[in-house]
Amino acid sequence: MKITEAKVIVTSPTRNFVTLKITTDEGITGIGDATLNGRELAVATYLSDHVAPLLIGRDPANIEDTWQFLYRSGYWRRGPVTMAAIAAVDMALWDIKGKVAGLPVYQLLGGASRRGLSTYGHASGRDLEEIFDSIRAEQEHGYTAIRVQSSVPGITALYGVAAQPQASGERYDYEPAQRAALPAEEDWDTRAYMRHIPTVFEGVRNEFGPEMILLHDGHHRMTPLQAAKLGKSLEPYDLFWLEDCTPAENQEALRLVRRHTTTPLAIGEVFNTVWDIKDLIQEQLIDYVRCASTHFGGISPLKKVMDLAAMYQIKSGFHGPTDVSPVGLAAQMHVGMAIHNFGLQEYMPHSEKTDAVFRQSMTFSGGLLHPSDTPGLGVEIDEDEAAKYEYANAYLPYNRLADGTVHDW
Template sequence: MRIVDARVIVTCPGRNFVTLKLVTEDGVTGVGDATLNGRELAVASYLSEHVVPLLIGRDAARIEDTWQYLYKGAYWRRGPVTMSAIAAVDTALWDIKGKVAGLPVYQLLGGRSREGVTVYGHASADTVDGVLARAADFVRQGYRAVRVQTGVPGLSDVYGVHAGPGVYEPAGAAVPTEAVWSTERYLDHVPAVFARVREEFGPHLKLLHDVHHRLTPIEAARLGKSLEPYALTWMEDPAPAELQEGFRLIRRHTTTPIAVGEVFNSIWDCQRLVSEQLVDYVRATVVHAGGITHLRRIFDFAALYHVRSGSHGATDLSPVCLAAALHLDISIPNFGLQEYMPHAEVTDEVFPHTYRFAEGYLHPSEEPGLGVDIDEELAARYPYKPAALPVNRLEDGTLHSW
């Protein structure tokens, strides 16, 4: 079952996506997500120039061997561009294998470990009252978990705050916009927000919060301690994870659970964090962490240390990635939560799929393979548009983590 064609498709139905479509000599197709938000063309070029020529003629059934070939064979290992490209190939090969077997991919991964995938929604607004209203809407839809983000008094633009109707997307102009950040204002504001939310919704709704890498370890420890009365399910990305040792300091000072890893590319990025039990959830994704093959490796490793999954699932990941994530989520024993931001209607039209949401759960497709495809003719109507993520500066002008 040789690969005879490999197409890299760049499209912008609401936002930019990069998709790899493989075709075998028997006419079986598979798709994989290769989107890297704000750096999409780097991955598209890596695939087109360096990977696609290596795929033609290869046996599509040899998933593990192909993964190792692309990882070890390049010599220059890891990194978001390389691993996103490998992920696209790997995911597409799993899609093909499922179709050939006549089974949804999760059945090839060992079958169901649960009936549905618990997802969380994003309740965000400039004001606390606005957040309460949006959280109430998610509860009415059946969500069991909600991420809470609010504006901060004195700051005009804060990550994660949904400014208006439609799908939240921070990437905008070709040149990054700049915002001003104040850690002091933020730390003073957030505990009062969660006091209101917990008072409104009681003890059983799972509450989450994304710090977005903005604090030092000691600042993150202070935040986690201040949030302990409100029993968060997790505090996400409290500090940049390049210094994994820093999470030991956070752990010493707070029992608020920690989630980290949406920017991780490999098992080595979280090796110490997991093995020393410095985090509670790993948020790595199919597309950025080397595909289904490598993300399963990460989650199996995490399971040894009572660490659960919490995969990133924002709209910068295409429905192809979300479909693949659901097959992993439903099958692994240490699943925690899955982020879910519904895509724009036009995105769903370009990427027809059969996964579904019902009463707080996402359910993977029961079709052979991943249960998702790309309409290439429709995708061609939406050309790439340059869109960069913002940057942050402190009040004195110092560049800060966004």
């Protein structure tokens, strides 16, 4: 069997997605997610101009060899554009292998280690009453674990709060990347945030009791010392994890955070390779790996990094927002089904338009996701439907402090 076509499909059903479709001489197809939110066309060009021509004539069965070829032969390694492109190829080849074998991909990775994937939903609000209502709505949808984000007095617009003007729905299914020529500017005040967030979790615990699984995302906005202080102040409220408490490019910075708080830490959604997270795992500076298959090079490296993490009792917490397409979500669902050290899967339902483009066979019931037993990844792209939605330029917001300094978003 040989690869005869590698087609890049860009579509925008409420948000932009980049998909690679690989076809073999036996008519078997596989798809992979190459979406990089706000930089989608960079990956599309990288795939169509530099990767797709290299795939023609290759044996789709040789997944590891193809991955290593694309990673090493380019000389300029790593980075989100390169790794998203490689990820799409890797997913598509696993999809093909599953279809050839007549098995879902998780069976090829070692078989099921659980009945389904425990998930968490997203609750938010501008005040406690809105947050309480949002939590109850998520519970009604079946979530038993919930990430809580809150507006902060003195900050006009804050990441993760769906009721703000830039949100498009009451549930946290919205696109923070606004369709405009320039990114939106938002404000930020770390001290105000650190004062307010512990009071939010105090209120949530008082309202919902000690059993509810709660999470929070700091979104890379604190220094290591600030992150340590916040983690310590949140200890009485028993968080399942505090996510992205500080930018972790400097992996050593997490040593300070770890020394001063027992709040579990989850990091990795902006990482591209094992080198970005290696020290955090080997020094046991985090508790959950947040890497996403789409941005980490695909299924193959994600499975490998979780095997490394298992040696240190570190579990998965794969990134699963709606800027990872249903294909990328399915890819990491298969990994989550197979590994022993699964922790929790982020799950944000896509829009109806997106679900019409990406035909899925996964199920969500009782808070558990299952990728289905459909051979391959269990997702197919409807190219006619995809063609209805042209690419629209969109950027994520960015932050400035009160004095005008650009800050982490």
